Amino acid sequence: MVKWMIISCLIFLHILVHAQKPELKVEDFRHWDELQDLSFGESCLASSNGRYIFYRELLNGEEILVLKRLSDLKEYKYVNVLQFKFSANGEFAFILKSDSIFNIIHLDSEKVKSFSYVHEFSYDDSMPEYLFLSIAEKHSLQILDFTRDTSMFYPNVSEYRINSKLKSIILNCDSSIKLLSITSHKLETVANGVRFSDIDISRSGKWITYYSERRKVYLYRYGWNNAKMIFDLDSTTKINQGYRCTNKWFTINEESVLIKLSGGVSKSIKSGAVLTHHVDIWTYHDKYYQSEQLLNPALNDSDLFYSINLSKDLTSKELISSNGVILSFPNIYPGRFLLSYESNTRDFWSHDSCYIRLTSIKTGETFIVYSGIGDRVRQLEFSPDYRFLLWFDNREKKIYSYEIKTRKINVLENAMSTFFDYTSDMEGRKLPFGVFCWLLKDDAVLLYDNFDIWKWKVNSLHPPVCVTNFYGRKHKMILRAVSGQEMDANKLDTLLLCAWDTVTKNNGFFKLPMSKVGDPKLCSIGPYVYHFPQIKPSLLTIPSIFRPIKVGNKKSFIVRRMDCTSSANLYLTADFVSFKRITDIRPEDKYNWMTSRLVKWEISKGDSGIGVLYQPENFNPSRRYPVIFHYYEKRSDELNFYRIPQLSNGVLDIPWFVSNGYLVFIPDISYKTGEPEEGIKSTLISAAMYFRRQSFVDSSRIGLQGHSFGGYETNFIITQTDVFKAAQSSAGTCDLISAYGGINGIGISRQILYETNQGNLGIPPWRNFKAYYNASPIFFIDSIRTPLLIMHNKGDAAVPFSQATEFYSAFRRAGKPCWLLQYDGEGHTIADVNNALDFTYRLHQFFDHYLKGKEMPDWMRMGVTAKEKGINSGF
Numbered sequence: 090m091v092k093w094m095i096i097s098c099l100i101f102l103h104i105l106v107h108a109q110k111p112e113l114k115v116e117d118f119r120h121w122d123e124l125q126d127l128s129f130g131e132s133c134l135a136s137s138n139g140r141y142i143f144y145r146e147l148l149n150g151e152e153i154l155v156l157k158r159l160s161d162l163k164e165y166k167y168v169n170v171l172q173f174k175f176s177a178n179g180e181f182a183f184i185l186k187s188d189s190i191f192n193i194i195h196l197d198s199e200k201v202k203s204f205s206y207v208h209e210f211s212y213d214d215s216m217p218e219y220l221f222l223s224i225a226e227k228h229s230l231q232i233l234d235f236t237r238d239t240s241m242f243y244p245n246v247s248e249y250r251i252n253s254k255l256k257s258i259i260l261n262c263d264s265s266i267k268l269l270s271i272t273s274h275k276l277e278t279v280a281n282g283v284r285f286s287d288i289d290i291s292r293s294g295k296w297i298t299y300y301s302e303r304r305k306v307y308l309y310r311y312g313w314n315n316a317k318m319i320f321d322l323d324s325t326t327k328i329n330q331g332y333r334c335t336n337k338w339f340t341i342n343e344e345s346v347l348i349k350l351s352g353g354v355s356k357s358i359k360s361g362a363v364l365t366h367h368v369d370i371w372t373y374h375d376k377y378y379q380s381e382q383l384l385n386p387a388l389n390d391s392d393l394f395y396s397i398n399l400s401k402d403l404t405s406k407e408l409i410s411s412n413g414v415i416l417s418f419p420n421i422y423p424g425r426f427l428l429s430y431e432s433n434t435r436d437f438w439s440h441d442s443c444y445i446r447l448t449s450i451k452t453g454e455t456f457i458v459y460s461g462i463g464d465r466v467r468q469l470e471f472s473p474d475y476r477f478l479l480w481f482d483n484r485e486k487k488i489y490s491y492e493i494k495t496r497k498i499n500v501l502e503n504a505m506s507t508f509f510d511y512t513s514d515m516e517g518r519k520l521p522f523g524v525f526c527w528l529l530k531d532d533a534v535l536l537y538d539n540f541d542i543w544k545w546k547v548n549s550l551h552p553p554v555c556v557t558n559f560y561g562r563k564h565k566m567i568l569r570a571v572s573g574q575e576m577d578a579n580k581l582d583t584l585l586l587c588a589w590d591t592v593t594k595n596n597g598f599f600k601l602p603m604s605k606v607g608d609p610k611l612c613s614i615g616p617y618v619y620h621f622p623q624i625k626p627s628l629l630t631i632p633s634i635f636r637p638i639k640v641g642n643k644k645s646f647i648v649r650r651m652d653c654t655s656s657a658n659l660y661l662t663a664d665f666v667s668f669k670r671i672t673d674i675r676p677e678d679k680y681n682w683m684t685s686r687l688v689k690w691e692i693s694k695g696d697s698g699i700g701v702l703y704q705p706e707n708f709n710p711s712r713r714y715p716v717i718f719h720y721y722e723k724r725s726d727e728l729n730f731y732r733i734p735q736l737s738n739g740v741l742d743i744p745w746f747v748s749n750g751y752l753v754f755i756p757d758i759s760y761k762t763g764e765p766e767e768g769i770k771s772t773l774i775s776a777a778m779y780f781r782r783q784s785f786v787d788s789s790r791i792g793l794q795g796h797s798f799g800g801y802e803t804n805f806i807i808t809q810t811d812v813f814k815a816a817q818s819s820a821g822t823c824d825l826i827s828a829y830g831g832i833n834g835i836g837i838s839r840q841i842l843y844e845t846n847q848g849n850l851g852i853p854p855w856r857n858f859k860a861y862y863n864a865s866p867i868f869f870i871d872s873i874r875t876p877l878l879i880m881h882n883k884g885d886a887a888v889p890f891s892q893a894t895e896f897y898s899a900f901r902r903a904g905k906p907c908w909l910l911q912y913d914g915e916g917h918t919i920a921d922v923n924n925a926l927d928f929t930y931r932l933h934q935f936f937d938h939y940l941k942g943k944e945m946p947d948w949m950r951m952g953v954t955a956k957e958k959g960i961n962s963g964f
């Protein structure tokens with residue numbers, strides 16, 4: 090008895106403590122502290138000696154750059170920073186602020202040297218003692234030897250390039266190109282007289298190219314007296330006036346310079362009698378819709394490629410006129426071939442021909458590598474040494490490799506069940522899992538399947554080998570190599586893996602020996618999000634792109650970690666087993682925050698559902714809460730995501746609702762081809778019935794909210810049941826027949842969306858009208874009993890605004906409660922802060938009225954006339 094009294098007291102005290110925390114207010118959103126990214130996939134920058142890091146924070150609404158010493162976590166904070174970098178030896182930090190003050194900081198002594206009027210700076214680790222400062226006021230370049238405290242100034246420099254291989258600088262200054270030796274300070278003029286631009290340097294540093302007015306290309310080799318013009322667009326035959334030079338490259342072996350010309354037309358334009366300039370002519374055999382062409386007139390233009398042979402008197406050769414897609418420039422320096430993928434159509438239903446073509450940059454020889462029917466090629470790429478091509482056939486579900494020297498094709502048959510996402514509900518998303526990297530010493534690639542990693546020798550007839558020994562499949566755990574190891578995979582003894590448990594949604598790390606096939610070794614895994622770039626090609630959820638950052642030459646790494654209850658922070662680890670927290674961002678601690686847990690229920694006999702339930706931190710199981718269902722395809726993998734409170738742009742602001750006494754539930758929804766509405770109906774209604782049976786739920790107050798496809802799901806489900814008290818739909822479709830024939834904001838047909846993607850009907854409406862009819866909410870208005878708030882904007886480029894007016898007009902005629910919010914100047918989501926603030930308040934008021942019984946606001950009760958727009962909000 091005493092024991093239970095003590096437990097009851099502890100529970101009461103726990104509830105009392107958490108009840109004392111304030112609920113989130115909308116005003117709190119504006120100054121929410123958070124860890125920010127430095128660049129795509131980079132959470133911090135570490136010095137080469139592993140002693141310091143840079144990272145960014147948003148503190149009280151202000152962006153801060155933090156310089157932190159890892160030994161004692163001492164930190165220095167800077168505002169309004171434009172650029173920052175560590176010196177090659179890690180002893181100095183360089184910081185440029187928006188007031189044009191540039192600081193050199195000696196990290197051990199904390200001494201600072203400052204320079205004024207600096208517009209930008211460059212630093213090359215291969216010339217570690219030099220800094221290059223662009224001085225805005227004098228339009229000059231200052232080359233600073235900061236170790237000796239000496240400087241050189243060069244006026245009127247509009248552009249410069251650092252040639253680290255030859256320790257020199259190429260200067261573009263006042264209609265001349267000059268070369269400056271860093272070591273001898275010798276300055277020589279290469280060219281004079283006209284305006285030059287776009288300096289490029291070859292891989293060895295021996296050659297440079299630049300443009301004159303983007304009509305002429307000049308070449309200089311170190312040791313020459315002057316540069317030579319190697320291409321003149323105006324004197325080249327067979328080129329019409331529309332062309333211009335848009336790019337140029339040195340090939341990786343420096344045999345050739347490749348020049349790209351753009352802007353030409355693919356067929357001659359004949360002039361004739363014109364009666365009007367105001368007619369668009371759509372033909373059934375157009376490759377591009379007229380709407381698409383009007384938005385992008387260059388679609389029908391042709392690209393030309395010219396090659397300049399550097400070893401044979403700089404002779405030029407026209408290589409290819411491309412109406413296809415040129416794909417051969419993943420790196421700065423292309424290989425020996427141009428790679429193009431050419432399809433006569435872009436339509437998903439087409440059976441026209443497609444080709445993969447290779448063209449020798451040196452000789453101009455061209456040959457077909459592969460031909461097929463329809464748009465089927467995915468992830469076409471060269472091996473890093475340009476010996477092989479690899480691609481996935483998305484129609485036949487095969488993988489092809491092609492050895493360029495022997496022109497031998499190797500086909501991996503029956504790849505569907507292994508290397509393509511066969512589990513996807515949608516035919517258009519049964520895509521390949523892809524390649525992690527090439528292992529050149531083995532002529533092999535590392536391929537991903539649904540769970541594991543495989544090694545395939547691309548020129549061998551032997552089948553691929555599962556290098557993770559099916560560990561992922563056996564444990565229902567997706568294993569992926571941590572990004573950033575691609576280039577070094579040939580040299581690594583051990584590959585660092587990230588893991589995603591598909592059952593628990595836990596994230597962690599494993600290590601995989603590269604020398605043999607076997608189980609990977611577990612480092613750690615838990616209810617966090619560290620790093621996992623993509624779960625499946627078919628799922629839109631991306632847990633975290635932030636890869637572990639190596640700390641100098643040490644064996645330590647910095648990782649970014651978050652969970653539902655804790656903001657993202659940085660942690661230091663030497664073994665991926667234990668982690669030391671090195672940042673302290675915890676704004677959620679001040680408020681009644683939220684927790685998350687997985688909920689499973691029975692949809693039908695033998696079929697269970699799963700979703701994420703968000704509860705307030707001060708959750709009291711004896712209380713009855715209103716619940717809002719929020720959804721978009723499958724999102725249970727977001728269980729451990731930290732959700733930053735934000736104004737609603739059309740999506741439910743989950744932290745506010747949970748903090749203010751709501752439960753929010755996000756269910757996974759599966760879709761059957763031809764009957765997508767059945768999955769929506771069975772999932773949401775069964776989940777509602779499950780929650781109505783829970784003692785902590787107010788069974789009469791369950792609401793719905795969805796955006797985009799989730800908006801369509803909201804529109805549909807209220808035609809099927811009256812179990813939901815109120816619903817809010819943002820930018821959703823209501824009529825799949827009219828939507829099917831629409832044109833989206835980039836000018837292309839929306840047919841693919843409804844046949845093979847989210848609509849998942851698998852067939853056009855004229856072949857199965859009933860399927861489209863059954864899935865269209867507009868035809869079932871009479872059965873609706875749920876009040877609806879619609880938010881949809883005239884500028885929506887994804888879902889036409891007419892879908893909202895169709896639904897609203899039907900509600901209005903039927904006399905059913907419905908409100909439509911339209912924000913001027915907004916699109917598929919709301920971008921303007923004031924507009925988002927307005928919608929956030931109205932969303933709160935709508936649900937507070939229907940799910941909490943608060944008074945109906947004036948804008949709902951009486952409306953706001955057009956004359957009152959901008960005068961009376963009706964709150």
